[in-house]
Amino acid sequence: MEWLNALDDDAAARHAAGLRRELRPRGAAIDLAGNDYLGLSRHPEVLAAAAGALAEFGLGATGSRLVRGTTAVHEALETGLADLLGAESALVYSSGYLANLGAVRALVRDGTLVVSDAHNHASIVDGCRLACAGRAGRAGAATVVAPHADPAAVRDILAAHPGRPAVVVTESVFSVDGDLAPLAELHAVARAHGALLLVDDAHALGVLGPRGAGGVAAAGLAGEPDVVVTATLSKSLGAAGGVVAGPRQLHRLLVDTGRTFIYDTALPPAVAAGALAALRLLAGGDALRAELHARTARAVARLRAEGLEVSAPDGGVVSVAAPSPDEAFAWAAACRERGVAVGCFRPPSTPDGRARLRLTVGVGVPAEDFDHALDIIIKERP
The missing domain is CATH 3.90.1150.10 (Aspartate Aminotransferase, domain 1)
Known part of the structure; x- marks a missing residue:
């Protein structure tokens, strides 16, 4: 054919x-x-925690948390992640990819300018496309790709659009070359222009910062109200899933309106339990x-x-x-x-x-x- x-x-x-x-x-x-x-994916404490939850809850989550109900394991994992990342709240997703799609979509409003680093991960690129393009996007929203790790270029882009709502999006440790974004400088530029900073900390969580809290914490930005952090649980935590961490108002928005959370089957409780055990080990690692x-x-x-x-x-x-x-x-x-x-x-x-x-x-x-x-x-x- x-x-x-x-x-x-x-x-x-x-x-x-x-x-x-x-x-x-x-x-x-x-x-x-x-x-x-x-090396936590096979740690005895991680496997034991996952096995216990597997026996209690079964293999899968069997539905979204809004439909089937949440579990104490999911909530404990979110509390632990928020504490480590220095955020008011955290929301766990079934993958880091979906966490990035959900975070970008939530932060983009009508007319928002998204400034995305040229080396950003495909999940961020796709999040920008979904948030800004077509009938499913936000009216008047647009993405500008900034030269890699260049705060001066980001400043110039934001300065060319005064008064426009904006989000600067970057990885912390970039997934291809492993270099670290100049997060403190990017945050200063974003704040000077009233923009939010969204950081994918996937490859820095567990690797950088106090207690392995990631690149945002290492840059002294943990808990800043204009910083949102995403990460995957599949790297240093040796598990699966993703997280969006930030102000409690963002958590409320994601639960109420976030399609990649509402319409997706939840992270299996056994995986959440293993990730929670790994999180405790990571903080002391x-x-x-x-x-x-x-x-x-x-x-x-x-x-x-x-x-x-x-x-x-x-x-x-x-x-x-x-x-x-x-x-x-x-x-x-x-x-x-x-x-x-x-x-x-x-x-x-x-x-x-x-x-x-x-x-x-x-x-x-x-x-x-x-x-x-x-x-x-x-x-x-x-």
């Missing part, structure tokens, strides 16, 4: 450009691809964070010593440039065949169009395995 032929043509074009993607068995590789930074940063520095030094182009990460993401999408794909495949799992990032996942291997440093990997994985990555370079 014609539409299937068109799909085949599109797939062939992606293949020719080195942009095909494959589902494959997870296997028993040394994991430098997943985001379990602190200074030694784990120190080991994470030491390993990250060791990886960067070793890879650069071999002449590889490596990012200067502030968290646990190490980005290694590849010559082309095809070579990145082949490099990652060769590592996998040698027992090392790494991320392979190619357009459109890379904001600058350059292909990379992305290594995520996790302290759950034994130190000798981590160093062996670096040897393999170096040996299998294109």
Whole structure:
């Protein structure tokens, strides 16, 4: 049929450009691809908490919290997240992706200008599109993409639209290169122009800040009334789900009107219970964070010593440039065949169009395995 032929043509074009993607068995590789930074996904206390809730509540949530009812586990998790992040309140979602969609949509009103960093995650990009475009968006709302990590450019964009409601959106630790946004400077610019600052703290939660409270806390912005934080529970917490944290009025708005909360089946109680146990461990995990940063520095030094182009990460993401999408794909495949799992990032996942291997440093990997994985990555370079 014609539409299937068109799909085949599109797939062939992606293949020719080195942009095909494959589902494959997870296997028993040394994991430098997943985001379990602190190794909590298999911690005995986390598994025990999840198992207890699984026995009590069953496998799934069976509906949204507004329809089926909330649980004490969800509420305890939200209280704990709000406390760690220094926010008045927090609302848990079934994924970090949905949390970002919901947060952006909630903060955009008629006529709002959204200023989005050029390296922002796809969930933020999609949130901006949904909030600002088409009949489902807000009338007169628009998104302007700002140069990466450039407060002066953000200032100029806001200054060109005086009196207009605005939201500045950024990641804290960026998901591709692992660099940290200049959050204090961005907040100062946003506040000077009456704008809100929305920060996706996904890759900083558990990694940066006091008690692992994230990049916003590390910048001294926790609890500021014009700052909203989102994060995923699937990285340092080793679980699944997402959170939006901020003033209590925002929590009320999200529960009343947020489509990605109202119409989505809730995070399973067993996952919430595991995340809550991980949250308590994370807050006391200074030694784990120190080991994470030491390993990250060791990886960067070793890879650069071999002449590889490596990012200067502030968290646990190490980005290694590849010559082309095809070579990145082949490099990652060769590592996998040698027992090392790494991320392979190619357009459109890379904001600058350059292909990379992305290594995520996790302290759950034994130190000798981590160093062996670096040897393999170096040996299998294109």
